[in-house]
Amino acid sequence: MSEISRAQPWLGTFVEIYINADTAQDEIASISQAGFDKIAHIHKLMSYHESDSELSKINQNAASTKVQISPHMQRVMTLALDLSKRSDGRFDVSIAPELIQKGYLPNTIARPENPGDWRDIELFPNEIRFNKPLLLDLGGIAKGYAVDLAFDCMHEMIPDAHQISVNAGGDLRVLRWEGEQAQIKYLDIMSRSRYTPTPMLAPAMASSGLYPRGGDNHLVFLSTDKRKRPRRNVITVFASSSMMADALTKVAYLADDYLDLVREFGGIALATNWTGRAKVMS
Amino acid sequence: MTRTSDNVTTRRRLLKGGVVSALIGALIPSGFARATVYATADEARRLIWGDEEFLQIAVTLTKDQKTKIRKLSKTRIYRDKLNAYRSAQGNWFILDQVIGKHEFIDLAVGIDNTGKVMGIEVLEYRESYGHEIINPKWLAQFYGRDNSKRLRLTKEIKNISGATLSCRHVTDGINRLTNTWDLVLKHIEV
Numbered sequence: 001m002s003e004i005s006r007a008q009p010w011l012g013t014f015v016e017i018y019i020n021a022d023t024a025q026d027e028i029a030s031i032s033q034a035g036f037d038k039i040a041h042i043h044k045l046m047s048y049h050e051s052d053s054e055l056s057k058i059n060q061n062a063a064s065t066k067v068q069i070s071p072h073m074q075r076v077m078t079l080a081l082d083l084s085k086r087s088d089g090r091f092d093v094s095i096a097p098e099l100i101q102k103g104y105l106p107n108t109i110a111r112p113e114n115p116g117d118w119r120d121i122e123l124f125p126n127e128i129r130f131n132k133p134l135l136l137d138l139g140g141i142a143k144g145y146a147v148d149l150a151f152d153c154m155h156e157m158i159p160d161a162h163q164i165s166v167n168a169g170g171d172l173r174v175l176r177w178e179g180e181q182a183q184i185k186y187l188d189i190m191s192r193s194r195y196t197p198t199p200m201l202a203p204a205m206a207s208s209g210l211y212p213r214g215g216d217n218h219l220v221f222l223s224t225d226k227r228k229r230p231r232r233n234v235i236t237v238f239a240s241s242s243m244m245a246d247a248l249t250k251v252a253y254l255a256d257d258y259l260d261l262v263r264e265f266g267g268i269a270l271a272t273n274w275t276g277r278a279k280v281m282s
Numbered sequence: 283m284t285r286t287s288d289n290v291t292t293r294r295r296l297l298k299g300g301v302v303s304a305l306i307g308a309l310i311p312s313g314f315a316r317a318t319v320y321a322t323a324d325e326a327r328r329l330i331w332g333d334e335e336f337l338q339i340a341v342t343l344t345k346d347q348k349t350k351i352r353k354l355s356k357t358r359i360y361r362d363k364l365n366a367y368r369s370a371q372g373n374w375f376i377l378d379q380v381i382g383k384h385e386f387i388d389l390a391v392g393i394d395n396t397g398k399v400m401g402i403e404v405l406e407y408r409e410s411y412g413h414e415i416i417n418p419k420w421l422a423q424f425y426g427r428d429n430s431k432r433l434r435l436t437k438e439i440k441n442i443s444g445a446t447l448s449c450r451h452v453t454d455g456i457n458r459l460t461n462t463w464d465l466v467l468k469h470i471e472v
Contacts, residue, residue, distance in 0.1 A: 007404035009449035170443040207443040
């Protein structure tokens, strides 16, 4: 039996890959490398910060012309737009202009004056177009997608592994999740990081919360929005895939009244307060 | 008789050891909210460079070089001495440490003979509550320690979900190393 545990900086955070299998050490090392290669690939496609990413090209050109997109972008945008529609725009990947304004994203592409929103995005098979100038940021969903892609690739290479897990800064996917324990990171009253254990309730989990040391910038923006006061709870969503968990935590965090939507997609939402007590949201 | 006194001595020794480790335990580990160990330096070298053989090269940055690198990479330089290794092909393997506002990260970085980053492996990640970092004595224990050794206080916590940790300091650190390669390592004669 051999195992490997590695971490690399990708997607603006640290990505951990763990494999435990009855295979030679060299082989699990190269399987973990294949996993990281998938993560790197999605990083290069969906990074807002890299000027030659697929996302940057869409942001630069989609308002004036139809832009060809990869199957990966198609999948991510399909779920993103579906969630936007069903959450009446509470989940919205066209948030970049606001993030630029608040200083969370660099102003590398000129911020449009009156940016459009998710309703102005038209998705075709393999193409995308904006009907109004707008900018996309996939920070609320792409990490989850990258985790799924790396996980599926490694699982295919080693179907009988004892354990495979991928964790991109809290977007977690675990092969043998039944009986596994996870830790939810939260802040105590002194704003110190603490961990509270929870059983895994599905193969994937993701958390969202407002952290003074800089957490998910989407939430920082939206929670300073007048409609919503910041909350100290950490919201965790368990789901069948990491992309789903990643996106659904944003929905659950931002809109209590959309918890039905989380359930519709098969998600379970937990709220952890500053004392570390976690309870199922309903 | 002898046996009893031996026992007493052993017990005393154990007690002393216990007290000392409890004290160390009370003083140091509480500083970390999380510490995770990944690959060792040797494992990281193999992951990045396979079986290629490396030799340690003594590199000490001059004041002038440090200033230039600091300006180019816009990051602080904590150490003059590099923990760097070079292969016959001119590829580099560097063990480095990145210090963020709340975290200490041990890194292994592979830079090829054209200056391209070929791999980055996180060896160890320690996240602190923050208040110790302003204490230079506390900080000092992390500088220049041998990478093959590890602090005993590490405790791995698996399956963590919470706020996304930023890897900005690592990105800055890589920037510093590529600039170091360009200004210094590239010019070192084989």
